Amino acid sequence: MSGDGCGRGGMCRIRISQGDVGQFVDPPLLSTDPASVLFCIRKAAHSYEALSRSSHCSIAILSDTDQAEAERFSSAQRFNERFDPSLWMREFGQLPEFENALISMVGSIERLIDAGTHDIFIVNITSIRRRNADPLVYFDRRYRTLNI
Template sequence: MTALENPCDLETTFKTAMRRLTATVNIITTKEGTVRHGMAATAVTSVSTAPPSVLVCINKAASIHDPVMRINRFCINVLACDHLNIVTLFSGAAKGEDRFLNAQWEEDEDGLPMLEDAQANLIATVEQKISYGTHTVFIAKIDRIRTSGAVEPLLYQDGALCRATSLQAS
């Protein structure tokens, strides 16, 4: 175990520590007019079951940030292990509409893009926005949910994409 870091090294050490938090990979999508927006995100978690709600952290520099700020609606598309080809596109390898090319998308009744074969699609309405540092924390009420397939989410751990493995206690 290493010693606690000095404040001057805190940002670098924080990033190293955060690599140890395994997280599900999601694609956050929205639509403003006829323009679809999306990004890969791991900073997504449940807030409450009553009412069903989540929080999503979006960097203020991300192309989806301002549309979500204006529209106050988005879809969380929970990725499965076979969605590796999608993650790269939504992580910056493609821009704009090109991000949506390598998958089958449909729209909910309000026009939000939903990945057809996602582990889950959660349609959300923003209830609160909290500006903090480089990000905005969006707290959103879940309006509709669709789940499909076996539970086999795509995970991000220590800078790599991976899958969960069940463990047996001895």
């Protein structure tokens, strides 16, 4: 779906020994019991190999002020511009989190399901942080806000 512009909405970030790897994903689906997130990554994506080998990741749901960050993550040509240290925070020994995120989640990757050209990642959430803001929405090939 990410190629048709129907709705993008989350970033997934992991830390590996070679450095930071991230991927912009279609809106993650949530479950409350247990707290978990499901999202898909195209196997041809630059970050797929590192993410598929990782045991943990952080996920950021973007606010309406985060369009620039969304554009960095959705462009392969801007790969080297991702993870500005002034925008990403890290507690000692923890995964980094996007500081301005509407919702920031950290969790363990519990399951990987082969779905043809994509894999489905199921992540059990171990911590969550939210702030009051409006969400960033990508629909019909444009960024929009909901102002809720």
